[in-house]
Amino acid sequence: MLNFSGSSKRRVVNLGDRKKPVTSHSFLEQSKLTRIQRDQERTREKSAIILQRYITRYLHLTRFYRSLIKEYLDKDITNDEEFVEWLKVNIILCKWYFPRHGNRESIALMCDKLTSSIWSIPNDLIEYLFQTLVGLIGNESVEDKQTIFHTIKFLYDQHEGLNVKKLTLYLYQYLSRVDNSLGKDHRKEALDMIYTINIQDSFENFMQVLKLSYTEPNPTYLKILRPILATERWNYNQPDLIQMLASYLSILGDVEYTHDDFIIIGNFLENVECTVRSEEEPIEDADSQETPDNTIYVSSAVVSQLEKLYSSNFLKTTINLLTSDSSGLGLGILVPLSNLLASFTGKIPMFISIIPGCFDWLYRAIKEDKSFKLFTNYKQDYIVGDIDHNDMFWELVLLFQKSYSYWLIVSNDLESFAQDKLSLENVKYYLKFLRTVCLTLVFRKKQPEIFSSYSELKKVSIGLLNQLYLKNLRLKFLNQDFWIPSSIKFDIDTLIRLTAEEELEEDTEMEGGVPSFSFKNVQSPDTLAKLEILKSMPYFISFKDRVRIFQALIELDRGRNTGAMLNSFFFSETPGISADIRRDHLLLDAFTAFNKSGHNFKNRIQVQFYNEYGKEAGIDGGGITKEFLTSVVKEGFNPENEFQLFKETIADNQLYPNNDIYTKITHDIDPVQQQVRLQYLRFLGMIIGKCLYENVLIDISFAPFFLNKWCNMKNSINDLNFLDNELFINLMKLTKMSTEELQALDLNFTIIEKVNTKTYSFDLLPPNGAATPVTSSNILQYIHQLSNFKLNQSLTIQTRTFLSGLFQMISSNWLNMFDCFELQMLISGEHTDVNIDDWKSSVEYGGYLENDLTIKYFWQVVEEMTIQERFKLMKFVTSVGRVPLLGFGSLNPKFGIRNSGSEINRLPTTSTCVNLLKLPDYRNKQVLKEKLLYVINIESGFDLS
Template sequence: MFMIATDSWTWLMCFLIKKVLLQTTDELNAYRLLSLLYNPSITYLLDYLRRAMTSYREVAQIVESIILQVISLRHPSFDVLRIITLDLFTEPFLLDNMSNQAMSDMVTQLPLGPWLVVVGDLVKEGAIKDDASMAGLLMNVTEMGYIQHGKYLDDHVLAKYAKAIQLLLSHLPVSFLTSNYIHVQDDAGRDSSDEDVEMIELPTKISPLIKNRLESLYNTEKINSLLSRCMQLTATDSNAIRFVSSFINTLLLRWPMKKNDILNTLLYKSVAMQQLLQTLWQSWSASKEAQLFGQEQIIYRLNEAISLLTDADSSESWSTLYLLCEIYTRLLLTIADTELLSDDLNQHPFQLKQIIQLSTHLKTISFVMFWRADNMDLSREISHSGIQLHQLRSTITQLLQQIHMRDSRRSFCPTDHWLIKDLNTDNFSSAAVAEEFNLETDQQEKKLSKGRLAIISPRLGILNNIPFVVPFEQRVEIFQQFIQNDKKRNNIDERFRARVGATIRRDHIFEDGFNAFHKLDVGLKDKVAISFVDEFGLEEAGIDGGGVFKEFLTGLSHEAFDVNYGLFVATPEQLLYPNPNSFATESQQLEYFRFLGLIIGKAVYEGILLDVPFASFFLKKCLGKVNYLDDLSSLDPELYKGLLSLKKYDGNVEDLSLDFTVTHDEMGSSKTIELVPNGSQVPVTNQNRIQYIYLVANYRLNVQIAKQCRAFFKGLSTIVDIKWLRMFNEQELQVLLGGASIPIDLADLRANTVLAGYDERDATIQNFWKALESFDNTLRMKFVKFVTSCSRPPLLGFKELVPKFCIRNAGVDDDRLPTSSTCVNLLKLPNFSSYRVLREKLLYAITADAGFDLS
């Protein structure tokens, strides 16, 4: 009937479907169209089809028939496959309402492998001109793979199928895959509260039908099926993990709304998670990149390291590592420390030696990418992996931080494992202080996220993201220098008279302190003078040279952080965290929390140690981090054990009659909180128990105290810059607030002691040091608290005490007890007649908190 070439006939069939049956408005080649329409037979066929279309079902049947004719050519040429792809399979909804039989016939007759290669070539050539056609091709290619649950995707075709989808997703505008609003930020960091975030509205000229269809094509069930098929291939082909990694990474990066589904599938619903992570690890650890970044002395091979990061031939290795980091980071959210430290691969996929080795790789990669951030284009894509350098750095750094956090809690890495070998810390410190000073002077730092900060100041980028590669003592010295520079900028001089003052009643320290200072905000950085009023309303004599203000801070903290006051409560280990009850979120209570943040910030700013033991999950939350399952052990050990038991439960979880709610007891009454919408109607099952465990821990550790923590941190960061705080983790921040939890070094204390009315050779002084040496460390800590108000020594030793510890002669009197003035670190020690009397009196004084004397 038709005397035209095969490719023209194919094109005509595509035209019939698009222009007549589907009635689209795509532009066609006018010359080619006219040349065909001059054929009377074709004109007759068009008229016949128009008259024949009496129902949608008839249209669908004609579409089926023509498609099968088009693809049933015995040996379709490359040109024919291009025509089919460009003029037919770019049509959205093309395969809708085709019968299962027609779909099966189509996929068996179409040479899938060559066709998928053509699809990839057309995408790379830019032959697909509009976004709707790209979306249509993605829909149709995806649908072809789902026919009979992927039955026709043998191992040979699967790689081409994954590559074709990867290319299509990479070239499709993100607006087809997300909501109408997305976050735009410079770095893909997860601790996003301190990132620069901008909301932009995406183009709205997108058919909602297309977006909905893409959503349904990539629903959880179909993603599970596709990923499981890919994972099965990696079990038989060790090289397949590389293209599979690249494919999955594209899904994660281009379709962020599907990220949770994808990661949960990989961890809990596909092949064994242990097998997947081990395969990824083996692939990565055998690469040339792993060999280089496994070197501890990376500082001498920086140029080589940067070359590998930007080498086109390295893209497969980076794709493998990126996926490994994404999956393992997600897994660690619900892995207990005991499971992590176990060599039982049924509990955890890696042995400890592998975790240590992995952390070395991550540490050196992250260090190089921050250290040389000013020499790298972090928006650059790593070859054709779809991964930008800043995304790789962010994902690697997040996992590195997680492993370091675990090691900080329960050490398993070698000594000095986290430090960068041969890094010149003296030069690093001085340069970091100079960079910070310039930033502060320029007044631009408040607009900088961690990512932009790292580009402008590589050293500050390291201190804010991977501070643990620099020794803690070095960071403390940098921190103290930051404060000194800040005081200079704000013209704060200890030699001058205080610009801020207040009169405080000794029996109303918190109330009067709040009324006097809570509105000062950054003004509280100034020197503050305190006058105390006794119970009779009489102002106490004396001038505040700093010691009285220290006493004020100490007294206020004792009052405000007392659990009986109601703002804070204690864990079973007597560690403090904000009261989670609803009344603590009222506006006045939140103002109290903000004020206490100011007070703690002022103490840190002045180097005054406060004996207030905070729970680590509270400090972690204040630093802008998120708490996870293993942090729950310190808050509620019983609930923690229960959730771990649920995680390991071998039976049917539904038999436990749990649902997605938690019960909170408050003021004698119980309140039920739904963890998900209609949570009381959602049973906990074997499939969703990990989500339940995560949500319960998240509610107790994050949601309940979120407002209180934000208010506290708002006050704290008003005095102490957030950049400075980010140099420390939660354990180190506790040391910063309350001193080092180390044995009291008497030699250090003695070397930094001033004598008044005594000489080092006096018998009383000799007996005093002899008595302290006879005390165990617990008693020595009581003594230090007795004279300084804090039981722990300063961060960098007793040389940091201001003023220095002083022993003053209190006269000859064997009946008198030693007394102290903690505000000035002073011990008033009588000139006792013997060692025995001195030891007894000193021991009684420090254990009974005897006699505070302000003289």
């Protein structure tokens, strides 16, 4: 019988949580794991018991044998035999036990017994005991070295003739490790012992003591050191040498230096090859100068000791040694000192400059040497044969050149060849030697061993040659052919290729890539030397050849940019580089359109001019761009424009950045407007760069002291003459005034700058310039600080901003090939008259023959024009009113004259983009002249076309 529960659906039973039935296999596995865990616990417990037993046993035995040792050390001794046995055991303890297990109590007991015993130590044991104790003090793990030291000192004092081998070395190591924790008396005690032993140990070990710091003079130590150091030679690493020299100077104190002291200082400096800076020197001060790779940083205490070598008395005595002692001692001190302390490197040249007759002595000493005669009289540009080793001569040359270079910096052109310095004739004669030296150093770079201090000699020699080259640019005391090599031939195409490859390699490295190869590895030394000349002494290559290199590098750069632009065209949106320019808002529109274009400004730009009547005629095939650039230059560099970005020099109306911008920025006057002015300055830098890039000559003249910044040259007091000749002359008058006359002027180290109607003061010697009166002792410093403010400081922000725009277009390395006067020619061309014969020979005719009547009349009219009219004609045809730097043959396209028909009422027209003059066939000289003069003077842009 079936039961019915009220539901017809099958009941669902959820078995998801049902436990898995236990099988025999899983039970066995669990039992095995439990058994293993029990075994591991038993093993750990057993191991712990064994380890505990051994540690307990070790500690018990340690305490036991320490108590035995203490008991033995503290044992009462009643006779010599017992004391000898006690000594033997102690020697064993010192050698085998104390170095590993030494403790203060045991060592103290032993040392006390040794120093208080009434029993004598046999001779056969004292030596062994002494050396064993010395070994203990040299062991880093042994404690209480002070007690051991007193025991050693006691034994040393009691027994003469002991072997002190390594004792001074161990004592030095002991002092160097615990120097700061020692009391003053104990430190002196240890030092006294070292100096008592001195070279009985060994000279090398004794010298280690000078590596310690000394804080006060010590006549006793000095008496020991002098005879030793004056007769020995040594060499250590650079930091140790500097510390040892400082220690010796500290021991010397303020005593009058003897001849031996100069010998010792010379011996130290002979091996010094580094430049020293203080660890406390502010980072910005260290970064403001070029820091050599061999610079080391030391404490201010060491620096203060080294500064003694730059004291007036020391330097005067050393210079006297130089001129009176033929041993070369003075030379051996002065040459290293000129590099040693970074903050004092100019002091030695300064002293040589102010000591009467010193330059003359140096010059005569150099001139009388056979090496000087070899270089001066050599017929070729550089020496290719054997050169004798003559270290003293080259050190003398190095000292002279450093000092003369300093003199050229601090002197002005009016006093450069003063009677107590080098006469002009001597300078010209020395330049023959210097030129040969510089070229030889460049071409013999694979043989630096020929010259003493090769790298430094080359750097200083080339630097001095560059200084004299610039001085000659101002004073013109050398013939131009002096700078033309007689035997060195430059392959300009090779130099172009190498320069381009070098730049590409540098760009690859800057971008984090690895060049596929270094071009320098596959070039001959001769070729690389010529490349170095281009970079460091470019005036040995003719100006026109350097212009060729400059223009070729631009073309290579243009090719790279074109390739990049094509990639941009195919793979992304091509950046627009065109603009509509209103003539009455030319600078504003140009700035708005192109200021943010960046590197794209190198590419071809498209300009559409608008005048008051609307769009101007003409298609920009290049000519309109030229007119655009020259027009922006004319308006942007106008000192009277809205922004007044530039000023003109008083005498020559040459342009330089307006110093008012600096004054307003530093005094927080209208900061927003000053930022706008800086942006326009940067844009004008881009415009000048674009003119150079497109080979567009512009009618503008920059001040030489401003152009110096473009080619990485430093301004000097002589450049103040370009800025303000009257100020320069008045400053020179100050140098001849007496102290009373200077006091009457009431000058101090400040300068007042006027902006509009307000005046602002600048401190020339911060922070105490206002409180520092100008006297006869600091008048030169005042003149140089004032010149620096006028030529550098007050123009720094503006110049840096302008150059950031210029260098975006033109590599600074390319401009470094030129001096400031050559840069001016690169910008605006030569201001000489047009070479009509060169012009004629380079013209291409279309529809005319050279002998046609109109062409003959044309050249007759050109010859009758004034210089300015010829420049206007050039501008009318090419949009550039200057002669091409490399002549008319370099124009691309060539200057062309095309027959535009026989309608004599028509005016001549041009296609400036292709340098083409469209000249009607007038066949009448007077008509041709009238029409030509009319169009070149009307300046109506492209409307005539």
